[in-house]
Amino acid sequence: MNYADKSELRHNKNELPLEHLIPVTSRDSILEEYRGTPIESLLGYHNLEYSFDKYKHAELLIGMCMDYRKHLNIPDNFAYILRTGGGNLRYSEFKLSYAIAIGGVKAIALIGHDNCGMVNLMSKKEKFVQGLVENAGWDLERAEEHFTHFVPMFEIGNEVDFVISEAKRLRLRYPKILVVPMFYGMADKQLYLLKE
Template identity: 65%
Template sequence: MPDNFAFIIRSGGANLRYSEFKVSYAIAVGQVSYIALIGHNNCGMVNLISRQNDFVNGLVTRAGWPKERAEEHFIQFAPMFEIGNAIDFILSETKRLRLRYPKIMIAPLFYLVEDNKLYFINE
């Protein structure tokens, strides 16, 4: 990616539902007209619930959180960030963003970790 080529908003699972102000800012102030929505395989937001123990233990040992607080944190937020199937989620997020920003062109893309390439998702 060339320097200053694009606004980059990183969000788990290519989920922009909780980054919408940044998206609106990039469009309104940054004069963005196109969005490349890029998901990837091996995404940690797919089957997130299976990582509860790693998440809780990581916060306890790495950040010093009490176990109960880490569990509550996971239980509160995991349902918001769980995405199910990555490609299905990218396509649903693409549709949602097109309705929200009708004049902005949105391209659903998929990054394959194994070959380090970007693929256009055929809708």
């Protein structure tokens, strides 16, 4: 299934803003400003089956969700990868700064995906709290306080809007770094560029 051709894709009863998705089906579909950069290489390796080059160090950092259902087709040593809930890098900035300052990263790919668990977190409160009580041995009050304290930090709202806003924030923070918002389609396992 290709999301660009499917109008019925839904998440939490709200349609994703499919008008933002740019399918990458050939080199020509990669936006001009990303050609010749690690972003083109990422899209080429994952979507277009480019032959793997050998890398001694990474020039790309990929920020993506910790969701276990996503796997990228990339060569060894190609990228640093930070996986966080919703791909939210707000609380991983020191690691990001380290990869830029010490690791020499020149570009950041922020990859959101559909059906993300960090969307509409309040609807998951009961299951979250009960899971901590049953699976981790927490008492009910401590589990509820934990949930209530952290929800505002980790709720991302709409997946596409969050990735685009996070890219804008990081561009201001790291003005010499290429920061590109992307989307991973869970059904077709393809990467999409996002129109901003």
